[in-house]
Amino acid sequence: MGLGRASVTRRRLGTALLAAVPLAFLLAFFVWPVGSIVATGLFPDGRFDPDPFRRALGGGLPGIAWFTLWQAAASTGLTLLVALPGAYVFARFDFPGKRLLRTLATVPFVLPTVVVGTAFLALIGPGGLLGFRLDGTIWAILAAHVFFNYAVVLRTVGGLWSHLDPRLEEAARMLGAGRWRTFTTVTLPLLRPALAAASSLVFLFTFTSFGVILILGGAGLRTIEVEIYRRTTALFDLPLAAVLALVQMVAVTGVLLAYARYQERRSVEQSLRPAAEVARRPRTAREWGLVMGTLLPTGLLLLGPPAVLVARSLQGEGGWGLEFYRALGEPGRTGARLVDPLQAVGNSTGFATVATLVALAVGLMAASVIAYRRGRAGRWFDALLMLPLGTSAVTIGFGFLVALDAPIDLRASWVLVPLAHALVAMPFVVRTVVPVMRSVRTRLREAAAMLGAPPGRVWREIDLPLVARAAAAGAGFAFAVSLGEFGATAFIARPDTITVPVAIFRFLGQPGGLNFGRAMAMSVILMVVTAAAVALIDRYRPATLGEF
């Protein structure tokens, strides 16, 4: 079969080419910068210094590592538990306002933690609206993590669930299985790829949690991420920061490799159905009860803190009104404007657009490599792609600074901002697309290849239309991630390109009721811009998937 071998070779070549671009991107903008900053810490005078490793074993550092790990595991478990019923209801039922709710669920994800922290404190802090205090406890941290990451589970798991053929479950029920048994033996195994994908994302996010820990945990509670920030920026203890960055990356890589292995073993080819065929109106009172009983508490959790922000942005001393919004761009007495709100929105959406396009282009190539190339190389590649999410923003920012001075001096260029965003956004594209790609029937692809289509064409004509919907969901995340990103943006020495999160911080950085109100107003603007962008992307994604 000379022809067959040639086609295999061609396919391998195609995979290698597809892998080359994401690899080059990661090497240039992740591996090289992060490697450089870690090397600066570990080889202070060009020689390896084991002392920071010894120091890392003492002091409070093992405790910090343990706290980081268990709060991330607890947050991930709790988020899954809270969000799964929502994912089910969104996948299986049509109800009024569904689209709006799904869009709104994404908003928390992009809000700067300091703003959400303020809103949470208004609910569960001193004199809080809910009547009990949780600030300074682990419960406040867990609640905030669920709030931030709900959308990850809703979108990733709900996305797959909405395509699962309900007839499989109906068949199981018909054969006498109870609801619970049907769920655990039919639905859950089918959902596993998406569940694992969502868990890995939520785990990474909470493992590297920063603002939530600082604001809601009170003083003293530290994750590895917080400690890296403190060692790098306040103490300039680069050696210890390098050790901590390594610990963080090793832990994250371990989780990712385990995930990739699991994912590969467990993914099954499925007959996916168009979402429109799967979802239907609730029919019985019991079904309506289920829908409402899920949506109400979810709505309270997700919409409570944003509602507090909206109320505060509208409520001044002189009563309700748009005073703070009008004051946003007002110059002070010197004529200097703290913030130009329109410019901030323009910059933020501009950066987000570039970051999303880069993340989509590179992410789609990477996803097809991961989906079609199994084995150890594929797993390492997968883990490498996700690693930026599990790496501290300050490590990446400082890495850019020490590494990107040659051949072209990029250190103070605005391009680094969308590139850093793309680095963090790409895993979302990959994670949403890979499960769908894996589920696409191989036969279709093989048939096309048999008929002589070169790998690029197979990818373009078979895979691309099928994964477009998942890619659009990933793009929505990528856009939202970029809009809300503050950490890396702040650490990159950047020209005066103010973004919306930076504007919020500028207002919050000075005392005065007007500044606080303006910070709230700017946060509401960020929520609206995010919701609009996500709604737009949701709307224009391909609506039907006849191929399934």
Added chain:
Amino acid sequence: MKRWATLAVVAALAAGCGGGIVTPPVSGASSTTVAGGTVRLLTHDSFLVSDQVLARFTAATGLEVEVLRAGDAGSMVNQAVLTAGNPVADVLFGLDNTFLSRALEADLFLAYESPALVRLIPGLALDPEHRVTPIDFGDVCLNYDKTAFDGTPPPQTLADLADPAYRGMLVVEDPATSSPGLAFVLATIATFGESGDYTWLDYWADLRANDVQVTSGWEEAYYGAFSGGSGEGDRPIVVSYASSPPAEVIYAEEPLTEAPTAVVTEGCFRQIEFAGILRGTPHEAAARALIDFMLSEEFQEDIPLNMFVFPALASADLPPEFIAYTEVPASPLTIDAATIEANRLRWTEEWASVVLP
């Protein structure tokens, strides 16, 4: 829109074009003979100057100022240390005395003795070699909510806070994660000392017994826990700045005739902000011109309302709110920069072991 469309297409390639504005090297040492180009200023996120002030600098020298921000003050200084000798900018502004020693050890700056130095408030220029130039100063002081001390006296000294009369009233920031938090801890070390019958750690043990609240940052302390002014919490005493009461008036929602908060002028720690010419800059003359300009009346008088700190120039006029609603502490506390650098880690850890269980 068009700009972004172009940007999208060339994102990866544009790297080179976006990399930096090419500045023609300027020769000649005198700042008055600088002819055109761009001077880049590396600073922190709190930097703000009026456009028309910079425009006047450009009109006078032909130099455009490009402002680069690099996170908070600590982050900015450490970025500058990492790029020592091969800087991303020509001038750095915003280095304060808690980070001064680190910057000088890393040999970041070229010495420059600005002619304006003689006109500054005495005591601000800490480096005898003039590698850094003082531009402004601010005092980290206790602020209190006036309404909470209507009938009772507010605290007068740091020692008062250990009095049970002020139990449950104070909120401070964690020195490990907050710059005013560190300044306040330094004030207590300067006041009570490290040895003797009653050390600074004994004082903090008393504060803890008096139910001090600790937040990780200034925003959470001031807006979240403090009850005065724009604060929404229930604690009437907070660690903030001497300029916070004027800020409350200037940024009030409704015009105020009196500040809702006031400053305890004892036990304040002085932070001085410096500028320096980054070693490795090809534009030394332009950098000198910018430093001179930063000490001009024009720039100095623009400082208070934008950055809420006090100008270093003795002759600079203050906005009326800075005169009416606060006062500059007569004898602010300070600790030698090298001592701070040598002990920062140990002090924050000792503090944590006493204050955070």
